[in-house]
Amino acid sequence: MDGAHDMGGVPWSDPVQPEPDEPMFHAEWERRAFAITLAMAMPGGWNIDMSRFAREDRPPEDYLQKSYYQIWLAGLERLLLQRGLVEPDEIAAAKSLHPAKPVARTLTRDGVAAMLHRGGPTERDAKHPALFRAGERVRARNIHPPTHTRLPQYVRGHVGIVERVLGCHVFPDSNASGNGENPQWLYTVKFEGHELWGNEGDPNLQVSVDAWEPYLERA
């Protein structure tokens, strides 16, 4: 979806502000929000693409007004409510009021290390050969799906070069919508700075994105 999360190249007046000796978390609630989010994916049964969409799918002013972990919290609440794992009256009451729904698995303390080590690899066996080869010119399609996508707006319509073929990977546009993994070939596509930003930009700049085959057409 087009949204405020898609920030590449958007004008911004503030400088980047590094924070010396930055703590990992800035408040206790951030620790808990982070950990609850990681732990709930197992009983919740959602995937990372669904989580990302639940975070980004909100009005721009809401996305921009919330801090990073407030967005995580809002995304988590949405997933819980959508699946009926929590009801709105329970959030209002700050306690469980209804019986738990049966869930397949939960994350125990003993299972944490294995879960983190396993991660979520996304590469899958290919069912057909890759359409593009390294060195080929491709154009990022000018698409604006209302659903989840990982093709940033600043490359849409622009021509780049396939630099690497990265294998066949779970396609977020399908996976986020519950339509299955639908694996697609993934490529690193490199764009010249002037192609993206015009001739006034940095003459020594190249930018790449990792783009799935359905995002690309031959140029």
Added chain:
Amino acid sequence: MTDHHRRDHHHDHEDHSELSETELRVRALETILTEKGYIDPAALDLLIETYETKVGPRNGARVVARAWTDPAFRARLLQDATPAIAELGYAGRQGEHIVALENTPRLHNMVVCTLCSCYPWPVLGLPPVWYKSAPYRSKAVKDPRGVLSDFGFELPNGTDIRVWDSTAEIRYLVVPMRPAGTEGWSEERLADLVTRDSMIGTGLPKRPGEAA
């Protein structure tokens, strides 16, 4: 927009009403989910402890120092980083598919996630606030030299700059250039020079005299 960004940095001592509302909401959620048996607070504690104390940029620094001292490892790292990094015991969530990027005198690499906050957790830990912030996500792909200047450094004129936007599940680790004057240094000593920002591409390694 500016307020939002400022809040990212200071929300623990600004804007108390909103903070306490968020805090109460998180507590409520943890209570509800625990009562329902969906989560185990002890597992949450361990998740937090893992990222606060075990997984961080020290891991990546060891990878880079190994690449600086062991040419065969460097070759494996640049060829296929995920198994090379696993040799040092680092693997897993948000590092399932890692690509290592070599800085040279001609080319400087910088990593961003314009769409969210993708970052190679097993080698760098969780991302800092600035990495997740709007100014970095917007500016890195258009004016990376401006970003470097926000960090207080400049690349020589004519150095090519390559920005990698982490839009898929590939995670990028920059291998900075080994500082001059470190000939004969041990891997462990070299690792002290490797800063987190030098592995994102927004900084350089420390010079020999700067090591803690």
